[in-house]
Amino acid sequence: xxxxxxNKNEVAYNQLEKMIIFRELEPGSMVSEKQLAESLGxxxxxxxxxxxxxxxxxxxxxxxxxxxxxxxxTVESQLKILEVRRDIEALCVRYAASRATLEVRLxxxxxASELETCAQKRDDFIYAELLKEIHILLVKAADNEYLExxxxxxxxxxxxxxxxxxxxxxxxxxxxxxxxxxxxAVYNANEEExxxxxxxxxxxxxxxxxxxxxxxx
Numbered sequence: 001x002x003x004x005x006x007n008k009n010e011v012a013y014n015q016l017e018k019m020i021i022f023r024e025l026e027p028g029s030m031v032s033e034k035q036l037a038e039s040l041g042x043x044x045x046x047x048x049x050x051x052x053x054x055x056x057x058x059x060x061x062x063x064x065x066x067x068x069x070x071x072x073x074t075v076e077s078q079l080k081i082l083e084v085r086r087d088i089e090a091l092c093v094r095y096a097a098s099r100a101t102l103e104v105r106l107x108x109x110x111x112a113s114e115l116e117t118c119a120q121k122r123d124d125f126i127y128a129e130l131l132k133e134i135h136i137l138l139v140k141a142a143d144n145e146y147l148e149x150x151x152x153x154x155x156x157x158x159x160x161x162x163x164x165x166x167x168x169x170x171x172x173x174x175x176x177x178x179x180x181x182x183x184x185a186v187y188n189a190n191e192e193e194x195x196x197x198x199x200x201x202x203x204x205x206x207x208x209x210x211x212x213x214x215x216x217x
Contacts, residue, residue: 012050028072096141112180119176
């Protein structure tokens with residue numbers, strides 16, 4: 001059975017995003033469209049479409065006739081992302097708290113529990129998938145396509161930074177608790193608490209960024 005071309009585009013996007021977040025594609029490195037297509041076992045067209053999407057999200061930099069660059073990881077860029085993300089994400093969760101349907105609210109409650117359970121198991125890949133699902137659901141609940149455009153470039157590279165510098169002993173549990181607090185506030189339709197929880201999450205991520213500057217023991 002043939003795979004729908006749109007599905008191939010989505011497969012290419014998801015695989016490349018995962019490779020970038022978990023540094024299978026080395027930060028700062030240059031790769032070619034051909035190399036990526038061969039490594040994924042896909043044609044050039046879905047890979048090209050995925051790279052264009054990732055470029056919009058600032059997860060790749062396309063240089064004509066030179067190749068594709070994977071952005072380096074820097075604390076400066078992470079702090080700039082979080083500076084913008086703070087207010088945009090707060091707006092997103094405020095709208096989500098007031099506009100989410102009951103079905104979406106119940107899904108958020110479920111994801112909050114799943115994320116906390118996953119944090120106990122320290123499963124990087126499933127945790128990353130849950131985070132992505134949470135961000136997509138929050139934007140969907142906010143019901144504003146322009147907000148979706150603003151949020152897209154603020155998530156992937158931020159996740160990559162966190163997975164690079166998280167502390168295995170405490171960060172999974174702390175981060176999952178903060179994310180879950182946002183989801184539960186939205187579930188309860190409490191706009192102010194959702195914003196407060198979102199700011200607490202941003203403060204924590206900012207602390208992780210500054211902590212990354214310190215030498216690891």
